[in-house]
Amino acid sequence: MTTIITPKIKISELNLSIDKQEILKNINVEIPENKITVLLGPSGCGKTTLLKTLNRLTDLYDNVKISGSVILDNEDILHTKSDITKIRQKMGLLSQRPYPLPMSIYGNISYGLKIKGVKKKKILDERVEHYLKEVNLWEEVRERLHHPASALSIGQQQRLCLARGLAVGPEIILADEPTSALDPLSSQAIEEMFLILKKNYTLVLVTHILRQAKRIADYVVFMYLGEVVEQGPAEEFFSSPKMERTKAYLKGAFN
C-alpha cells in the first residue's frame, strides 16, 4: 500500500490510572483521518476510557493520573491551556444509550448551534432541518419538531443525538458502543450512517461486537487489559493477525 494515511489524532505513550489502578498502559495509536477506526476488545479492557481521554471527559474522574500526549491539530489535548469546550466541540460523542437533552426535538438540535452563537431563527430552522435529514430522521419528526425528545423511540433518540452532535460542527465523531441499546434495524441504520459520514468526518468507534467491526472498520485497534495488542488496517487485521492473543480473540476464545 502506497497511500499515506494522515493521522487525525496521534496518541503517544499514554498512561492512565485511577486510584493507583492502571487502566491504560503505554498506548501509542494514530487515528487516520476520514476513516472508521474501531477500538476492539473484551469488556473492561480500557477502550471506553481511551475514548473518553480523547475529549477529556476523564476530567470528571477523581484521583486520575494521566501521562503522555494526545495530539489533535498540533495541540496536545491533555496539557493544553486553551479552552477545553472549544476542543470538545471538535468531537461529537455518541454514547452507549441515547441521552437526549430535556427539550423538544428542535431544541436538541438547535442547542449546539445556540451555544455557538447562532441566533437567527431562519438559520436555526434551516440547520435543524439539514441535520435531521443527514441522519434520516426528518421525515419521521417533521410534523412534531416541538414535541419533547423523550417521546421518540430509543433508535430515533440515538439518531437525534447523532444529529445534535453533528450540529455543533465537529471534525471527529466518538462513538461508545452506540448500538448496544438498539434493536437490529436501528443498529443497522447507525452503521450505514457511519459509512456515509466517514467521507467528511473521522470516526472512532468503540465496540465489542466483532461482526460490527468487520462490517465497518477501516482501521482496527485491538486492546486487552489496558494495552494495545495489535493495530492495523482492517483487512490485514482480520485476515492475517500477527499476535497470538488477537488470533484467539478472533476465533472467539474469549469475549
Place this chain on the structure above:
Amino acid sequence: MIKKAEEIFFRILMIISTVAIAAALLLIIFSILYNGLPALSWEMISQIPKGGFYFGKEGGILNAIIGSLYLSVCSTLIALLIGLPVAMYMNVFMIKHRNTLNSVRFILDILWGIPSIVYGAFGFVIMIYFGLKTSLLAGIITVSLFIIPIMVRSMDEVLKTVPSGLLESSLSLGSTKTEISFKIFLRQCIPGIVTAVLLSFGRAIGDAASVLFTTGYTDSIPESLSDPAATLPLAIFFQLSSPVEEVRQRAFASAAVLTFVILLISIAARILSARYNRNKIKF
C-alpha cells in the same frame, strides 16, 4: 404456603400503614375545620386585631397573615437564590471530588437536623451583635438560614438522579458547566426543584420557634423591614393559650388559614412545574 402467608401479612401491614397516614391527615384537617369553621369569617381574615381581640372582642388576624407571607416569601426567595447555585455547584462542578462532596452533604444534613429554636437563638445573638431590634429583617435572615440546608439537600437529592451520561453528553457538545447547570440540569429537574422550594416554604411559614425572638409579635401590619411582624404560627400559639373559648376557636380558624395558604401555594406550584415537566427525559 409460608411464602403466601408472608405475602398476605406484609400486604396487610402496608395497607394498614397507608390508611393510617391518610387517616391522620384527614383527622387533622377535620379537627381544624370542626373547631375553627364557626370562628372563620371575612372579618377574621380582613382585619387587624382591635383592642380586646385576645379576650374575644372584634378584629382579625390580617396582621399575622401578611406578616407570615412577607416573612416566608422573602426568606424562601433568599434561600432559593443561595440554595440553587449551591446545589448546582455540588452536582455539576464538584462531581469529581467525591470526598469533599460527601463532607458537604454531611454538614448540610447536620444543619437540617438542628431544631429551629436553636436557629432562633442564633439569630437573636446575631441581632444583638448588629444592634438590630426584633424585626421582619431579623426574622427573614434567621428563617433563610434555617431553610437553606433543607432547600439545598432536597435539590441535591433530585440533581443526584441525573445520569452521568447526560453530563458527559452535554460536555461533549461543548457546553460550559454553567450552561449545563441552568439550561439542562435545571430543565431536567424542575419538578423536583419546585418540590424542594415548596418544602422549604412550608417549613418557613409554619415555624414558630425561629421567629419567636427574631420577628417578635405585633398587632399592626409591618410597614418596613425594621418593623416587628406577627406570624400565623405565633398567632395560633397565643390564641390557643387563652382561657376564653371564643379565642381558642379563632386559633383553629387561624390554623385553617395557614393550612389553606400552604395548600394554595402547593397547587399553584404544581401547575407551574407540570408545564415544564413534559420535556423531562426518563432514564
